Amino acid sequence: MILRPAQSSYRVIGKYSGKVITGVGLLMTIPMVTALAMREYNAFFDFVIGCALSMVIGLGAQAFFRTDKDLNWGEGLVVSAGSWIWAVMLAAVPYWLSGHYKSFLDACFDTMSGFTTTGLLLVQDLDHMSYALNMWRHLITYAGGQGIVVIALTFLFKGTAGAYKMYVGEGKDERLLPNVIQTARAIWLVSIVYLGVGTLVLTVVNMFLGIAPVRAFFMATWAFMGAWSTGGFAPMSYNTVYYHSLIQEVVTIIIMVAGSMNFALHWAVWTGKRKEIYKNIEIQSFTTGVIVFSALAMVGLMRAGIYPDAMALARKTLYTIISGATTTGVSIVYARALVTQWGPIGLVAITLSMMIGASACSTGGGIKGIRVGIMFKAFVQDVKQTIMPENSIMRTKYHHIKDSDLTDELIKGTGMIVLLFLLTYLFSAVLGLLCGYDFTQALFEGVSAISNTGLSCGVTSPSMPEVMKVAYIIFMWVGRLEFVSVFAVGAHLIAVFKGK
Amino acid sequence: MRWTKARKRVVLETAIVFMVVAAILLVFLIVRKPGVTGTAWVNPNKYSSSTLIETPKKFDGKAIEFTGEAVGESMVRSAGKNGAKGAWIHLNDDAYMNHGVEAGGGFNGYNSGMAIWVEPASLTKAIEHYGRYKENGDIVRIAGTFNAACAEHGGDMDIHATGIEIVQRGKTITHKVYAWKLISALFLVILALAMLAINRRRFLKEQIAVFMNR
Amino acid sequence: MVPFTGKKQTREEVVNTQTRKHVGFPALTARENWGHYFAGMATEAVYALLLFAAGILMAVIAFAIYR
Numbered sequence: 001m002i003l004r005p006a007q008s009s010y011r012v013i014g015k016y017s018g019k020v021i022t023g024v025g026l027l028m029t030i031p032m033v034t035a036l037a038m039r040e041y042n043a044f045f046d047f048v049i050g051c052a053l054s055m056v057i058g059l060g061a062q063a064f065f066r067t068d069k070d071l072n073w074g075e076g077l078v079v080s081a082g083s084w085i086w087a088v089m090l091a092a093v094p095y096w097l098s099g100h101y102k103s104f105l106d107a108c109f110d111t112m113s114g115f116t117t118t119g120l121l122l123v124q125d126l127d128h129m130s131y132a133l134n135m136w137r138h139l140i141t142y143a144g145g146q147g148i149v150v151i152a153l154t155f156l157f158k159g160t161a162g163a164y165k166m167y168v169g170e171g172k173d174e175r176l177l178p179n180v181i182q183t184a185r186a187i188w189l190v191s192i193v194y195l196g197v198g199t200l201v202l203t204v205v206n207m208f209l210g211i212a213p214v215r216a217f218f219m220a221t222w223a224f225m226g227a228w229s230t231g232g233f234a235p236m237s238y239n240t241v242y243y244h245s246l247i248q249e250v251v252t253i254i255i256m257v258a259g260s261m262n263f264a265l266h267w268a269v270w271t272g273k274r275k276e277i278y279k280n281i282e283i284q285s286f287t288t289g290v291i292v293f294s295a296l297a298m299v300g301l302m303r304a305g306i307y308p309d310a311m312a313l314a315r316k317t318l319y320t321i322i323s324g325a326t327t328t329g330v331s332i333v334y335a336r337a338l339v340t341q342w343g344p345i346g347l348v349a350i351t352l353s354m355m356i357g358a359s360a361c362s363t364g365g366g367i368k369g370i371r372v373g374i375m376f377k378a379f380v381q382d383v384k385q386t387i388m389p390e391n392s393i394m395r396t397k398y399h400h401i402k403d404s405d406l407t408d409e410l411i412k413g414t415g416m417i418v419l420l421f422l423l424t425y426l427f428s429a430v431l432g433l434l435c436g437y438d439f440t441q442a443l444f445e446g447v448s449a450i451s452n453t454g455l456s457c458g459v460t461s462p463s464m465p466e467v468m469k470v471a472y473i474i475f476m477w478v479g480r481l482e483f484v485s486v487f488a489v490g491a492h493l494i495a496v497f498k499g500k
Numbered sequence: 501m502r503w504t505k506a507r508k509r510v511v512l513e514t515a516i517v518f519m520v521v522a523a524i525l526l527v528f529l530i531v532r533k534p535g536v537t538g539t540a541w542v543n544p545n546k547y548s549s550s551t552l553i554e555t556p557k558k559f560d561g562k563a564i565e566f567t568g569e570a571v572g573e574s575m576v577r578s579a580g581k582n583g584a585k586g587a588w589i590h591l592n593d594d595a596y597m598n599h600g601v602e603a604g605g606g607f608n609g610y611n612s613g614m615a616i617w618v619e620p621a622s623l624t625k626a627i628e629h630y631g632r633y634k635e636n637g638d639i640v641r642i643a644g645t646f647n648a649a650c651a652e653h654g655g656d657m658d659i660h661a662t663g664i665e666i667v668q669r670g671k672t673i674t675h676k677v678y679a680w681k682l683i684s685a686l687f688l689v690i691l692a693l694a695m696l697a698i699n700r701r702r703f704l705k706e707q708i709a710v711f712m713n714r
Numbered sequence: 715m716v717p718f719t720g721k722k723q724t725r726e727e728v729v730n731t732q733t734r735k736h737v738g739f740p741a742l743t744a745r746e747n748w749g750h751y752f753a754g755m756a757t758e759a760v761y762a763l764l765l766f767a768a769g770i771l772m773a774v775i776a777f778a779i780y781r
Contacts, residue, residue, distance in 0.1 A: 040633065042676075045681045049681070052685065056695050059699065060695055063698075124610065125601035125611060126611055127571045127592060128633055129602075156710060209577070210576040210587070210588075211573060243575075244617075253765075254759045257758070257761065257762040258758045258762065269758060270751050271754075274753070283761070290765060291768060302779075306655075309651060310770065310773040312649060314770040314773035314774075317769065318766055318769035318770075334657065336554060340554055341649070463609065
């Protein structure tokens with residue numbers, strides 16, 4: 001029997017959603033200040049409008065939905081998944097006001113792409129965009145990589161059990177420290193230290209590459225945010241092709257790889273447990289993936305005879321495959337060149353690396369290394385079982401920060417999510433096919449959206465069918481939240497209408 | 501009429517709903533009508549950047565002329581083949597080269613262009629305006645060799661230019677602030693402050709509780 | 715605070731000094747932790763560089779095989 005949610009449930013959801021919306025409004029103050037500093041007054045007012053609107057709605061919701069109750073699991077999931085919808089629409093207001101978007105839907109596509117750290121874009125005339133709006137685009141990916149919930153948790157929530165439920169609902173479930181507020185703090189510490197060091201290093205690199213200081217600083221901040229959050233936005237339409245620099249590529253590779261690591265892994269390595277960097281199952285799975293898929297891509301590229309020497313081959317292949325494996329989406333080849341130069345083998349290699357994706361509880365997307373590692377170990381265990389005596393019991397362990405048992409329950413849960421991802425990947429490819437695109441390219445682009453990578457082979461464009469835009473927005477959302485909380489929202493809606 | 505707590509509550513809630521709806525409606529009203537789709541525009545290049553990217557092997561190593569709007573900046577690097585300093589510029593040959601979105605141009609898809617390696621770097625000093633938010637870049641024509649995967653530059657697709665000429669000077673774009681934007685912003689800020697004010701006691705209590713609970 | 719004993723702090727000690735206190739940023743940003751933090755960052759950077767180096771090795775092998 002489906003029970004309709006209680007009245008108090010709506011109030012709790014409303015109040016906490018209001019808090020997250022307020023958080024989005026507060027974030028907008030940063031591009032506002034940027035606009036003033038760079039004397040971009042039109043953009044300044046765009047952001048004042050966006051910020052004020054968010055505050056009115058957010059504060060209004062908090063005041064209207066009065067309750068002192070804490071969130072339960074279902075409500076936590078609904079708030080974390082549901083507030084994404086409001087955040088996406090409100091963040092799209094300054095985009096829409098800037099005039100760089102064909103429609104509000106296009107603007108929402110870009111904000112969803114930003115918050116989910118995907119990196120596909122529909123923005124038109126990016127090369128003439130204001131500093132303020134570029135700051136907002138990249139800030140959204142940085143915030144989205146942290147998790148909108150983690151941000152709200154820092155300033156607007158009491159450290160209650162309900163807050164933890166929201167945190168889990170957004171796809172993170174690692175407890176770095178005993179209390180969820182402390183965990184959010186630790187995550188912030190890692191992110192901000194990297195932000196400081198990374199931006200400094202990139203600013204110096206940019207100036208060395210011949211970019212003027214103020215622009216060097218902004219481009220460094222944005223390049224860092226794009227790489228760390230594994231979002232993949234860049235301030236110029238040329239993406240990372242713009243720099244033509246080995247050192248810039250190496251620095252961004254370091255940032256991308258670090259950004260795609262599980263925060264629990266960061267915390268372990270940062271508090272003395274440095275061996276974790278090679279013992280961890282996700283690192284092992286990630287390394288294997290990068291090496292295997294790079295080899296595959298290199299085979300394709302050598303056959304086509306594209307690159308003239310080993311260094312060029314290494315740089316282009318590694319960068320692109322790591323960009324796919326970490327689900328970042330920065331690119332040092334033009335989007336269409338992935339089709340015209342890399343060809344099918346290269347595209348497939350990148351697609352496979354995107355499908356698997358980054359680490360859990362990180363800024364990355366995809367099926368996640370830990371699930372692939374677990375499924376692999378489960379498979380090996382099953383094969384071993386067939387050659388063992390019938391009544392023997394086998395216990396397999398896997399190492400992720402600490403040693404854990406490979407239980408049937410874990411395998412079942414993991415398998416289900418892996419299956420859901422694979423089915424969604426396939427569905428996206430079929431949808432692209434129905435809209436007239438080539439299957440390999442449609443699969444590439446669909447996987448790119450669902451795994452929140454953002455590498456494009458040319459399918460995404462402002463002239464893409466509207467139904468595909470809507471579908472991709474949903475894919476990006478579902479992929480980021482790893483299905484569970486999105487289903488919770490759906491289940492709640494059904495309960496509202498069909499419950500007794 | 502006695503102002504019971506319940507009555508006050510109802511008035512407060514009505515006020516909140518009214519303010520939220522007003523704010524949302526206002527934003528809907530002021531959003532600009534979507535820009536007109538750009539008028540048909542002819543690419544000045546015989547072989548546009550899209551053609552080059554679609555069929556790179558066909559043009560690899562061939563001499564080529566390319567015209568586009570200079571965007572970003574010129575990045576002077578020290579390593580040039582002939583010992584001289586070289587510089588990177590990027591020329592966009594998309595519909596925005598004459599009229600960016602910020603300059604009032606209509607929509608025409610993404611930016612598209614080519615990376616150009618210019619040696620000696622001093623040639624790029626001729627370029628005064630680079631396409632940005634506040635500038636329409638100079639339209640520049642270069643002659644050089646196209647590389648599908650340049651051996652000198654880590655496999656990048658680029659054109660090594662032997663000469664550049666300025667076809668048309670760019671200009672600074674003045675952005676005027678629209679009155680409707682200013683007024684709407686003011687109105688929304690007043691609404692936001694009002695929302696804060698009528699609920700100040702409650703919000704203050706909550707924020708203190710949040711920070712105390714650290 | 716763990717008194718200075720001349721030894722590097724074990725992980726347990728580092729985490730315990732952070733959680734035993736009533737939390738605020740100061741605990742996490744205590745001076746004795748920063749050495750560990752930067753060492754951790756360096757470890758991660760080294761990992762990424764090793765990955766890149768592996769890629770270069772693979773490319774060299776690829777050229778040796780195909781040419």
